[in-house]
Amino acid sequence: MINTADILETINMIRQENLDIRTITMGISLLDCCSEDEGRLLTNIYDKITKNAENLVKTGEEIEKKYGIPIVNKRVSVTPVALIGGKHGRDTYVKIAQTLDRAADTLGINFIGGFSALVDKGFTKSSENLIASIPEALSITGKVCSSVNVASTKAGINMDAIRLMGKTIKETAFLTKDNYSIGCAKLVVFANVPQDNPFMAGAFHGIGEPECVINVGVSGPGVVSSAISRAGDCDLSQLADIIKKTAFKITRVGQLVASEAAERLGVPFGIVDLSLAPTPAIGDSVARILENMGLECCGAHGTTAALAMLNDAVKKGGVMASSHVGGLSGAFIPVSEDEGMIAAVANGSLSIEKLEAMTAVCSVGLDMIAIPGDTTEAVISGIIADEISIGVANTKTTAVRVIPAYGKKEGDTVEFGGLLGYAPVIKLNHNSPEKFISRGGRIPAPIHSLKN
Template sequence: MINMFEVNETNNMITQEKLDVRTITMGISLLDCIDSSVEKVCENVYNKITTLAKNLVSTGKDIEKEYGIPIVNKRISVTPIALVGSAACKTTDDFVEIAKSLDRAAKEVGVNFLGGYSALVSKGMTKAEELLIRSIPKALAVTERVCSSVNIGSTKTGINMDAVRLMGNIVKEAAEYTKDQDSLGCAKLVVFCNAPDDNPFMAGAFHGVTEADAIINVGVSGPGVVMHAISQVRGQNFEVLCETIKKTAFKITRVGQLVAQEASRRLGIPFGIIDLSLAPTPAVGDSVAEILEEIGLEEVGAPGTTAALAMLNDQVKKGGIMASSYVGGLSGAFIPVSEDRNMIEAATNGSLCIEKLEAMTCVCSVGLDMIAIPGDTSAATISGIIADEAAIGMVNQKTTAVRVIPVIGKKVGDTAEFGGLLGYAPIMPVNTKDCSAFINRGGRIPAPIHSFKN
């Protein structure tokens, strides 16, 4: 049982070390909203979301006030819309109409983001899935709160290179559609390999088809708390360091468990998972990169960075798993460049390049995240970046993702401004050597030999 002593123990974490519950995310199945009429699908989707989630934001605020725990975001994830719209949508504009309904529902209930404008195409694409993917740039441009994701590979199926090639073009189109906002549309689009069904974090959240009709997932973040804890054991050996991180992660996760249980009870919706992810913000003292530097690096990107991140990620997961029976999502450590002040500085100084970030994704929670690149980067190059990252995920049996932003009209040395939690980022250089002959082969890269388990 969780008691008030545990909550009181974390008071200084909240007031001094930026501990927060980053999100309460309600997952909602829309499978029963399927219809042959686009208008009826839109109506069904709007009605179900606004009925189930009508008290989500107010409940979050009540818990926040009662326990003194900041709950930064209240969000919704839904069944991948490629499935929901499959019977009705015959054009890309049909899918965009559903996106607009999702956006209206999100505004009505007051959540800041709604995820699930998604397609799962790791082995092949149906006509509906291809239509949804092609509709993504316009859908993200005409909505404010809708987020999109596409899963193009997995350890069990391999990598769908036709989808990889298509996504390079889609990312470029999304950038063009929102070029007056520093190509912000790309910040709401994630390309996954091995996407989890229960991720509460945007932009990659969707409600998996194996989930219940509705669930409550909670994402907890606390890089400032971990930073403070490890600063108290500066210079001590790795055994002491690892124990400190594990104990801190345990305490952080217990706070999330309390919030999740309370939200579940008050909303009458089952509890799903706790996602303990050290997710940074641009604020001072809320940086994953700063943790790595406290561990002993002059600046993130220095030799030893990948090893330090691997250790941090593993200890966070070990501590979280001991604190809750249901840890899931993307638990570990995020390394989004634009959302982490020290990552931004390292990228600006040249200590951190995309190639080093790719190496770090072998051991972090997700992948190449919130990286601004020159606006004239080719679609083939973006597809190549996606393919590389998917290969890391496929072979290593882990989730990887790409959220790169080709900022139209900007070049290396410029800065892109995204605002809020999305922060700002220097435009980072990419290798411009041509890979189009590789990308244009099409077909599917087979799953690795170790995938054959049944």
């Protein structure tokens, strides 16, 4: 019989420490949906998604029952929509977003990702049209997530795109102003975007992906945090070891669920995303892990070092537990979705500058941060440019998902609800980067010898 202590450990992780599978995301290619006829294009998209993912939610629920582990979200990601819009104009893109939303409703999923464009080197006509449609698309749909890749280490940084995204984020905030500018919570600006990310809002089905694929994102900040508490006063080598072992166990569950889901749905297994994805629930926070490691409050000097170690140990433990690893893989630090981060911003310990430094050593980037509603487009573009440069220079993914909450000022609180949580509006540096941003053009790709 299996060791009793092991059984109790697993049950305790699920019941007390919020271990769950954060998402099973089915990636679906829409490349064969193109049509010059708008009606046919929309029908093709709707039919393909609803047919392929028909059993996604049901299968997820069955697996949940079988293993007794919650699978919080079942989602779909599709080919970046800018690649399938052909000659159609902006208005058609809005209709595509509505079609994706309708498909998500039919399937019973909570988000669908891939209303995206890849413009790291420049714009195509269709990516321009898609980006122009983003504010309206996000304001009239509830489940569609959008992302734009504006830079890569190979191509450099498209500053015209960054300027445009500053404007797009502001417009989206305005159009969803009655709902705390929530549209911006569904819009991510990326550098070096991964093609197989299962997590929203940045998920899409990359161009090198097969027809259909299953990707799984695990979670478990609570489990890591408790393991660290139990370890007591050990040194950091031992702590890294404990984190690795815990990450291994968490990821094994992800691998089990992913292979079972892939088999039941008759779709290839893609990757497991080795992530520590927090939620606003108590005991499910990445910030609290860092505090458990010995910081008085997240944001204190030492936070970046602690996070770097945590992130690295999670990867090392997780890699061995899964046959294929991908996506964003690492610790997430979304402010509004992490109870400890919210508290640290509210008490002034965690600033946007510190968050930016933290993103240099963990996955994702400046995520779910509420900023004052009167922040200018240029300042938003400046925030994006800074964050994106970290990714480009360090050959890693970085992203920006900030919410200029309409009518809100520093210190106010913004409520998004559900997994998106709530956030205090953070303090920004309002000196203008206007002239720098308005120069436009491209920042050349960085050199990767002469490393300093």
